[in-house]
Amino acid sequence: MRLLIMGPQGVGKGTQAALLSTHYDIPAISTGDIFRFNIKNKTPLGLEALSYTDKGELVPDELTNSIVKDRLAQDDAANGWILDGYPRNAAQVEALDAMLAELGQKLDAVVALEASRDVLLERMAKRAKEQGRSDDTPEVIAKRLETYEKETAPLLDIYKQRGLLISVNGVGEIDEISNAIIAELDANVQAR
Template sequence: MRLLIMGPQGVGKGTQAALLAEHFDIPTISTGDIFRFNIKNKTELGLEAMSYTDKGELVPDSLTNKIVKDRLAKEDCANGWILDGYPRNAAQVEALDQMLDELGTPLDHVVALEADREVLLERMKKRAAEQGRADDTPEAIAKRLETYEKETAPLLDIYKSRGLLVLENGVGEISEISKRIISDLH
């Protein structure tokens, strides 16, 4: 099973990705985790990423694409994976299409979690308080939600047109949401 999990910050992507990964016995691949791994281990890709992050710059799509492709080619991904946090824009959709074509591993489904903005804001406020996340200020949250709406949400139409989109309500008991997703994927 090869899945993308998409949705705005605070909708529960990471939580659901972990539960789905356990259910399907496949790895969850978060672009943030890949970057941290490569930087920590000073891989060639990690050092290249650091040349941007050390200056406070965003890592360009071209490097993000290389890092994702490198990760998808690893042995533990042979039976599937869940990508969380990628693709984020139309150029990355094209790059992912090309990667999957080259790897001979088509995408099975795109799970998109949805929730009202008020629910997302409340969840992120709670997460900031519980985890002490400095990046969860009201201003940062609003900016990330706006970026998602502008750049990433339109990608759902691409996957819908391909018949891959599975829309799910991200509100409710975590286990119930997970059961709905699994049921809709079979």
């Protein structure tokens, strides 16, 4: 199974991607985790990414696209994957389409998690305290949510038109959300 998990920051994409990864025995690939690993280890990629993330800006497409392409071509992703945090804009949708065509793969579904802005702000404030993430200041959070609404949310319409979109309420017990996603995926992907 090849999935995208989408939604605004703080909606629980990473948590759900990890659970789906275990359920379907496929890797969860988070562009944010890849960048954070490189930032923590002060690699050239990490330092370049940090110059953007500390200001609440997205890492440029060229850099993100090359990381995703490399990761999808790795052996553990041959039988499926879950992408978390990619694509974030229309240009990345085109880049992903080209990558999949080159790899001879197709996207099975796009899971969109939804939650209100108040819930998202509360979750990210809690995450900032617990994890000490430098990119979770109130100003950066607000900018990221605005960027999501402007650039990423419209992508859901693209995937809806392609018949791939599954929308799930991202508020509630983690297991209930995960079970709802799995039920939708199993019903929709097997029906195709």
